[in-house]
Amino acid sequence: MAEKITIFAHVRNICKASIFRICPPCLAALSRILARFHSNTQRQLVLFLNTAHFLTIGVSLALVVAFFLYAVDGRPIKGEDSFASEESEEFLPNVREIVGEIRPGDSLSSSFRSNGVDEEVRESVISAFDGVMNFREMKPNDRYTLTLDNDGTLIKCLYESGPLEVHAIERTPEGSLAAKKLDVALDCRTVKLRGRIESSLFAALAAFKEDAKLVYTFADIFASKIDFNTETRFGDTFELVVEKYYKNNEFVGYGKILVARYNSKEVGPLEGFYFDQGGKSAYFDHRGYELGESFIRSPVPMARVSSGFSYNRRHPVLDIVRPHLGVDLAAPMGTPIMATSDGRVRFAGWKGGYGKQIILDHGGGYQTYYGHLSRFAN
Incomplete structure (x- = not known):
């Protein structure tokens, strides 16, 4: 009798712990059936129930874990959350x-x-x-x-x-x-160039695939010392250190020329070093003297001289000898023209055969005239 009670209690505990619920009458009937079997058979049946019990718990746990993994993965789950997701999408701005x-x-x-x-x-x-x-x-x-x-x-x-x-x-x-x-983020690279004049400064820098703007900037540094239109010679050498700016690895423009050197057979060696002190910037030679304090040699750097200064020039149209008290420089239309030095504008307008003309007064009795202009700068 004691053995039957033990079997009954064991079966009851297994069934109560299981996720499957068995009503008391069914539980009693199951115990009576077990009591009819031989004790060894009873033990085998109890062992079978134990195994089924643990398998049931294992499957239940696996289902719970799979459910949470599915939810965390971000896929929609039927229910209130799915409606909330659809509602939030409606308010996303397009x-x-x-x-x-x-x-x-x-x-x-x-x-x-x-x-x-x-x-x-x-x-x-x-x-x-x-x-x-x-x-x-x-x-x-x-x-x-x-x-x-x-x-x-x-x-x-x-x-x-x-x-x-x-x-x-x-x-x-x-x-x-x-x-x-907007402030544009740029990459500044310092580049050193060195070359030799064979035909012109333009051609020499073009060999480095550099822009014409660099030629004008370089020539402007020594504008008061040398006229690059007429005083360059075969075999002259030059050297410069310049800042080059890049945006997304693409060249966008030049910065300052930090060092400029030109070894001229006509006027001798020239040097210019860039300094910026208190917002005032200038180029100085190796002795510390500022460059560009006097009149520049040419108002249009690198332009071609089409007609020089002469008292006995034959006029190209009238075919008579007439003094030509000026210098004609040929350059593409729109080329900037520099003032030879600081001064006051005395005249700006149309003046006979000079066309559009500007007259600058530099003081001390010096005046410069600029004619045949395409337009006036703002």
Whole structure:
């Protein structure tokens, strides 16, 4: 009898601990069935129930772990969470971008209009940029990007005049528009160049695949010492150390020429070292004297002399001998012309055969005349 009670209690404990619930009458019936078997058979049946019990618990735990892994993985689970996810997606802001480019003859407003930008956005952008960006300096191939929300309200505007000139408009937390010029991150590399003159300084620097701007800057350093139009000689040598700026590994422009040297057979060795003290910058020679304090030798560096100064020049049109008390320099239209020294503008306008002319007074009885100009600088 004691053995039957033990079996009954054991079966009851197994069934109660299991996730499967058995009612008391069924539990009693199961115990009576077990009592009819031989004791060895009873033990085997109890062992079977124990094994089934632990397997049931193991499967249950595996299901629970799988459920949580599925949920943590980020996949939607049917229920309230799935509705919350769908609801949040409805409130994600959608934006659209309008990308445009200034074409010849365009104003900013006309370019916006041709790209479908409505009048309110056009006026808000122009108003925000006013005083921050000079609209007169706009040029073809300038690019802009407008970012708008679903309602067509301006979120941001980016205007690129070049790799170094980027202006932006952004909406402030208060809802107003604020414009500013962006600081562009550049990589500065210091480069040393050394060469020999065979035909011209232009050709020598072109061999390094350098821009003409570098030639003009180099020539300007020694403008009061040598005329690169007429005084360069075969075999002259030059050397310079210059800053070159890169944006995203692409060359965008030159910085300062830090060191410049020119060994001329005509005027001797020349040196210039760049110094910036208290915001005042200049080039000095090896003795500490500032370069460029006197008149420069040529107002158009690297230009070709088409007609020199002479008292007995034969006029190319009239075919008579007439003094030519000046120097004609041939250069492409739009080439900048430098003043030979500081001075006051005494005249700027049209003057007979000189066409557009400027007269500068340098004091001490010195005046310089600049004629046949294509236009006047601002």
